[in-house]
Amino acid sequence: MKKMLSVVLAAVMMLSLLAVPAMAEDQVLTVVTWDATTTPYLLAQKEAYEASHPGVKIEYVDVASQDYPIKATTMLEGKDTSDVFMVKEIDDIIKWQAQGFAEPLNAYVEKTGYDMSGFVGTEENYKVDGELYAVPFRSDFWVLYYNKDLFDAAGEPYPTNDMTWDQYADLAIKMTKDGVYGTHYHTWLSDVVNWTVADGENTLADRNYDDLLYYYNLYQKLEDAGACMAYSELKASGLHYSAAFANGNIAMMPMGYWYVSTLINYHKDGTCNFNWGIAAVPHADGVKAGSSFGNLTGAMINQASANKDLAWDYISWLGGEEGAAATASVGARPAYVSETVAAAMSSVEGFPTDETSKGALIPSFVGMEWPVAEKVADIKTIVNEEHSMIMAREITPEEGVAEMNERVAELFE
Amino acid sequence: MKQGEQKLARARMGRMERKKTLIAYSFLAPNFLGFAIFTLVPVVCAIALSLFEWNGGDISRLRFVGFENYATIFNVKKVSQNGLAYFFNRVDLGIALKNTVYYTVITVPLTIICALALALLLNKIRGAVVFRAVFFFPYVASMVAICVCWSFMLMKDGPINHFIMALGIDFNKSWTADTTMAMWSIILVSVWRNMGYYMVIYLAALQGVPKELMEAATVDGANKWKQFLHVTLPQLRPTTFFVSIMMIISCFKIYDVVAIMTEGGPGRSTKMLVTYIYDEAFTKVRYGQASAISMILLIIVLLVTIIQFRSEKKFSND
Structure with missing residues (x-):
């Protein structure tokens, strides 16, 4: 009996070893955020991004929301290599920029010709001396x-x-x-x-x-x-x-x-x-x-990340129209404003249908x-x-x- | 020949002694290593850090500022203009110091009285074991759970206020939302939680009070109160001294109860030294200033410890 058990265990271990390289083809992007399991828009964003980017997996690192600024700062100071950190308060990004944790983004914006007109100026809050450090994806009022x-x-x-x-x-x-x-x-x-x-x-x-x-x-x-x-x-x-x-x-x-x-x-x-x-x-x-x-929520690229280009692809997607549609699909308000997004917001199932609410x-x-x-x-x-x-x-x-x-x-x- | 034998024996003894010492050190090493890594090094770093400005990030961002952090936390400029009253009423450090001392001065004697009273009560009565466990229980229970429960009990319409109102005292407010009572709710919870622990220490000490002394006192016609005052209490002196020192130190380090029950409020009425340090270090990310405040705390605790070491002999009964 014991012998059989050990044989089975060994077989399972062998199989799991075989399974790892097969999974490794997926690129994993780690995103530090808060309340990942209870926040509907995070799940919607992950689903939509993974669907449109086969081969990339989003992995959330979940932190309790009231402790987020402190814990995220501690992680960054400990040289954590998570690729993307979400930005809860505007002064967090100012602090992280001053501490040298935030990747400057102007070069990425130029390189990819990123269109920021949909942010109607809110992205200015994430700029220090003209350099952009985060992309807004939610704008709550x-x-x-x-x-x-x-x-x-x-x-x-x-x-x-x-x-x-x-x-x-x-x-x-x-x-x-x-x-x-x-x-x-x-x-x-x-x-x-x-x-x-x-x-x-x-x-x-x-x-x-x-x-x-x-x-x-x-x-x-x-x-x-x-x-x-x-x-x-x-x-x-x-x-x-x-x-x-x-x-x-x-x-x-x-x-x-x-x-x-x-x-x-x-x-x-x-x-x-x-x-x-x-x-x-x-x-x-x-x-x-x-x-x-209101307040802005955004995402920044960690200086210590090893996948900065992929991280940019993700945060620019998150802030842009497709990410905004995913965010709006569960009733959250994206930072990117357009007719399509507004229509998506009011057409969410369960959203009140009266004109005042719209x-x-x-x-x-x-x-x-x-x-x-x-x-x-x-x-x-x-x-x-x-x-x-x-x-x-x-x-x-x-x-x-x-x-x-x-x-x-x-x-x- | 004899001399040679003696030499050999001495050398053997020396070797054995050395071996023993080595074994002793090897037993001490793990503990000391842990102490060095997790306490000694951080303390030394904090002393150094209190002379630097560092708002997190890379070590290269350290900037030496001398005693500027101390000048800032004491608000030397304003205090020198407006006097000490300004320091204790307006400056964060002054308020935190005042609150912490106030808390300590009330909590320590109150806990000792309660612990001693419990120990005396439970020293002889029947079913003492059960009661001892009951009073010790808060000490092992989760602090967060305790604080949350007490917060509910101390609410405006909570049981404690109902009881007070039944006594004819007009108090119709949440304790934690009142500048005076917020401090008392913290004191109350601390005393309630810790008295069981110190009770156990007193119970042990009470076993050490010699029966003969009690008998002699009885023969001399001393009543129970006089026996307690003149025999038991002096016999417990070393314990009381030890307990007070331990408690003073732990009172100066109060954090958990405040963080859960009042968050230092309302206003600054329950802001303590450690909550102030936490706020400076982790919400404002000013490690230099936070270290400077820690140094103030370190000096206070160090003074208390020195007093303890110095007076240990005086207070022990030998």
């Missing part, structure tokens, strides 16, 4: 999600694409009854006050935070009215916005476009079954309706969530620390904003 069933039940009209923040607040308070929250704010700074950058003039690094006051006051008014869950509870319970909205007792929720694909999937797997739609986020008085803010796909302006600026990492810490104090009501919005102004000013003394 923030929209307002709403639960159509709750609005129908309350007999209130759906949110529109041209609401002001005050109208939105009134609507949220009206919708708050019988265990329904009018709106929902996640604990992030971005969810509460980033709206200030939608006017194209303010940024979160402009060293003056007086413009945040309006949004903090608006938030506190809603929290006092019970129109949204309290910040301190959300912080302590760690309730994720995706589960909160899917619960079905939240009427509206401002959130990034990425949540569309999550919601579509939730409906597919039965996590939730209410009707939903999206509208443009409300706008401040004097700011064009449909203005929002209209919300084309924002009139998208400011950057965080700009690339001097000492932006320090500013982020300060603004977030004061944000948590204001949100926990340890200090008033006026005191918090005054602190932001003072502490950020101290940074530059």
Whole structure:
């Protein structure tokens, strides 16, 4: 018996040795990214790329999303040879460029005549001194999600694409009854006050935070009215916005476009079954309706990669029209903008079919969530620390904003 | 002839001694090697790194800046203008130091009192083994699980607040979202988690208190409290000293509870030295400055250790 087992084992080993060279014909491109198993567009991109590039296999190196910048940096510092690193935040690529991890791309663009007009200028965020270091493939902006069933039940009209923040607040308070929250704010700074950058003039690094006051006051008014869950509870319970909205007792929720694909999937797997739609986020008085803010996601080539040409082929494909179609096919928003891509986005199965939702796909302006600026990492810490104090009501919005102004000013003394 | 024999014997002894020493060293070697690679070398590197500016990347990007990192973390310019109060209220390092000391000063005595009380209670009662296991359990349980559970218990509508409200105290807020109570929730979790471990140490020490002393005290008419105060407590002095030193050092290194429960917030109210180091090193990628802060921590821990070495004799009962 034992003898037979060892013979079988030996045979299996021999076979596996034989199998390796046969597989080695495939070129493998390793791509470092986050949440690879739960992010639908990553799977769609891999499938589409492998289908159109026989002989190349994409292998994702999966990192938990909240740790991504730290872990990816650690990998790069450890001379990891993965070919492509996805870029989560714009300042990551600035940091990696400064550290010498990012391959300069201008030469590749020239060599292959890469057309970047579809990025409508967003690729500028990935340039340092005129040299491109990453290709954008996703451009998320923030929209307002709403639960159509709750609005129908309350007999209130759906949110529109041209609401002001005050109208939105009134609507949220009206919708708050019988265990329904009018709106929902996640604990992030971005969810509460980033709206200030939608006017194209303010940024979160402009060293003056007086413009945040309006949004903090608006938030506190809603929290006092019970129109949204309290910040301190959300912080302590760690309730994720995706589960909160899917619960079905939240009427509206401002959130990034990425949540569309999550919601579509939730409906597919039965996590939730209410009707939903999206509208443009409300706008401040004097700011064009449909203005929002957003963030870019891109991909860069690792300097230490041994397959740089193949890596370029992949990231240029990813950013270009074919990659964009794959990204859009599951409800994510690609950075590459064209009629075809917009049509692909709204024709995704499960995407709301009303005109408002379709209209919300084309924002009139998208400011950057965080700009690339001097000492932006320090500013982020300060603004977030004061944000948590204001949100926990340890200090008033006026005191918090005054602190932001003072502490950020101290940074530059 | 006799002399020759003696010489030979001495030489044999010497050889044996050398062999023994070699064997001893060979036993020490693996441990020391690990210590050298994973502790000694990094510590020495960190000392050097605190004098450089290095934002990651290749070693060639190191730039010698002398004590500039220290000047930055102490914010020397502003502090010299505005005084020490400014340092402890506005500068990150000052706040982190103040918070860490506050945490240590409360946690150490509180843990000792709880651990000792538990040890005394469980020294003799029936079913002690079960209770000992119960109180020791938090020490072996996963820190993350503990912190998450406590976060839920300390929520606005959590059981702890219900209990407090039932006592007639008006506190209607999540502990971790309150600048004062956030620190206390961290203290609470730390004490609760560690008291079982120190209880075991005290239990062992209690076995060492001589029965004769107790009997003598009883004969002299000392009541239970006086026996505890004048016999048990002095007998436990070396243990208490050891436990305090160990705890002070571990308190200065507090990170996990803060990272899971409050992330240093709200604001900067639970920012500790180690969370500050983490933030500088891994979110802002300023290894030089992070190393400089680590040096401050190293000096504090070193001072405590020196005090321990110096006073060990004084506090031992010999």
